[in-house]
Amino acid sequence: MLHPVGPLPASVYWRRRVLVLTLLVSVLGGGGWVGYAVATGRFDDGTTTVAATSSAPPATPALERVVPSLAGVQLPTGAASTTANPPSTAAAGPCTDDMITVEVRAPAGVAVGTQATFVLLVSNVATVPCIRSFDEQLQELVLRDLAGNRIWGSHDCRADTSDVRRTLAPAEVVSFSVEWSGLTSEPTCTAPRMPPPPGAYLLQGRLGTENSAVAQISIA
Structure with a gap:
């Protein structure tokens, strides 16, 4: 084997032998590396890594491209979504x-x-609003002398009537002014009217069935 025999030059046969020997060494080396990789698990790791890195993410279903996921929808909080009802x-x-x-x-x-x-x-002295009738016929002022004799009344010689109802808020005050002519009067308005003599007199008012305290007036 060391001395090739043939019609070609010896160098040709040596090159052929070197090429065959190189191929043989390559085949043997590659087979040994594969066996070593399989034995140590490197071959599987490499395969898994390649598969993992080369795998593409799953395609999004067509329905999810149209309808958003509930996870991406922000729902209002209870405080924001609750509408306070007016009292x-x-x-x-x-x-x-x-x-x-x-x-x-x-x-x-x-x-x-x-x-x-x-x-x-x-005045409304209650803590809640209330409704009261303020009809003309329910409002009255009466002037008397100290003996209790009737001297004048705001309803005398008048036939005014009305129908007035008003809501009074707590602590609200409603006032009504009456002009007194300075003369006496009586309900039938048939007696002569004259100035009352000087002295002390008592004035009292009412609204329906509620009477005021007595205020004293001096005529001089």
């Missing part, structure tokens, strides 16, 4: 006599035969 206002009831006060105001002194302005005040 309901109960209808005001009637003003009973114990829910109001009636007061009269007048000048402390009036000259004989002169006009004076009397004022009737109605």
Whole structure:
């Protein structure tokens, strides 16, 4: 084998032998590496890595491209989605006599035969609003002497009537002014009217069945 025999030059046969030997060594080396890789698990790791890196993400279903996922939808919180209902206002009831006060105001002194302005005040002393009738026929001021004799009344010689209902808020005050002519009067308006004599007189007002305290007036 070391001395090739043939019609060709010896160098040709040597090159052929070197080429065959190289191929043989390559085949043997490659087979050994594959066996070593299989034995140590490197071959499987490499295959898995390649498969993992080369695998493409799963395609998005057609329906999810149209309808968004619920995870991406922001729902309003309970505080934001709750609409506060305005508090309901109960209808005001009637003003009973114990829910109001009636007061009269007048000048402390009036000259004989002169006009004076009397004022009737109605106040809501309750803690809730209420409705009261303020009809003309329910409002009255009466002037008496100290013996209790009737001297004048705001309803005398008048036939006015009205139908007025008003809602009073808590602590609200409503006032009505009445001009007194300075003369006496009586309900039938048939007796002569004249100035009352000088002296002390008592003025009282009312609204329906609720009476005011008495205010004293001096006529001089």
